[in-house]
Amino acid sequence: HIIFTDLDGTLLDHHSYSFAPVVSILDKLQQEGIPVIPNTSKTFAELVEIRGALKLTTPFIVENGAAIYIPTHFFPQQPIGTIEKSGYWLKEFSPRVEHWVGVLDTLQAAFSEEFEHFSRMSVKRISEVTGLSEHDAELAATREYGEPVNWLGDQASKTLFIHALEEAGATPLQGGRFLHVSGYSDKGQALTWLLNEYQKQHPDKQCDSIALGDGQNDVAMLEVASLAIRILSPTTPPPELKRTNKVITSHNFGPTGWAECIEAILFKQ
Template sequence: MVNDVLVFTDLDGTLLDHHNYSFAPALQMLHRLNSINIPVIPNTSKTFAELIDLRQQIGLEGPFIVENGAAIYIPILYFKTQPRDTKSKNGYWVKEFSKPREHWLSLIDELKVLFAGEFNHFSNMSNTEIITATGLSVRQARLAATREYGEPILWLGSADTKNIFVQTIKKLGVTPLQGGRFLHLSGECDKGTALTWLAQQFKNERKVKQCTSIALGDGQNDVAMLEVADIAVRILSPTNAPPTLSRQTDVYTSQAYGPTGWTECLEKIIFTHKQFNM
């Protein structure tokens, strides 16, 4: 049934345009999904502070996943009962999968000795530097810097040195994820683990055996989410190749970039796919 469909979406380069962060081409589809009670669940590298702002602009009121699967925020009373292993914080039930940011910053301090001058990172960058690297506004850059669970790395060195850096941080227990612009450092968490956990909460709440999850993303940090979803959608990017997946079935690739491709694929899957009763 259509009311058991869940849409999990990356933001930057997927629901939001890579260059100007606009979601205007997706507005009509967002309204259509809302009208038939299909939740659109951000699953992003962005922070809690960024999502509070963005969800209001986009018109989303449900759960969301931040910092590449590090934590899930569910508005209190969104479900009838509080899911196990969550804590109440700032009006949300929060499921955490990663250690706090301070842990990863201490490891980065060690790496600065080995890789001096090869990288910069958010907590070390001024707001102006973040704006230059991301194209965000002054306010958006401040929100992006308020990370709770991980740390984005801006790589400045060569590709070969970056490979050595990645191998080094893995030995320290860091899970690196390459996003569109940054290498994100955090613990053993990813967008796929978070999707699986949250989809199960929807099944528990709705007392159904299956909720069809549709995941949309444009970067390598979306691979874990795309691999575990029932339907994977790769959104074309103007800056990088589509994510490489091991799965062969139920995979769509958009013809258009960003939010236009997002709309294109959901139109095809939800409104013309025979498995959904419309």
């Protein structure tokens, strides 16, 4: 098995960002040699710190599938289509963020006072709306591919806004708190690419994928995984899936639900 997991609201608590409930099960997975691959809206800078805290040495997927960072020790060979960047092989799926910041600026007049976005917000403001420390908010602000938008207006206007973004060529994805604006990339496409590469480099191993997520931006990876695990959220309804087979929904929120499901699937005989 390979586990692909969302972070906020899934492996980390939605409000406190704590991962205490998964520490011991992550140890067990490591002993069993089952890779845990973060697949998140977060940035490279955030991931460098978080994977250190989680003691993960696996590849990770950043900014909603926009790019995959693969530590060069993870595969015997450099995957085709990647570039080498400070100890990682980097696979990119999306154009750079500057373009989307420009698009958002053009919508400022039509939707005035209805939204704010990270590159125009202070670190203090990002810390306020996320609940992250100012240090962590600074890491969240270092976007490479997509721009998080904090919507302040009503739902009807948000629908028009999303429409305008799509007209401009963006693929807006709803996270736990923010609307993420980037080009066409998603967590499912990144999962599929990495799983194929794993299969290519380890033809002797039979690998299936388990995906865990709590939000709308997790739908694409939950649809393509061998097994989809929906983690219950204290703030939003479970992501709606088209598939009905091999779908599990946790009873508990966030990391407690994560440990509950992985324990039941992989460690209960």
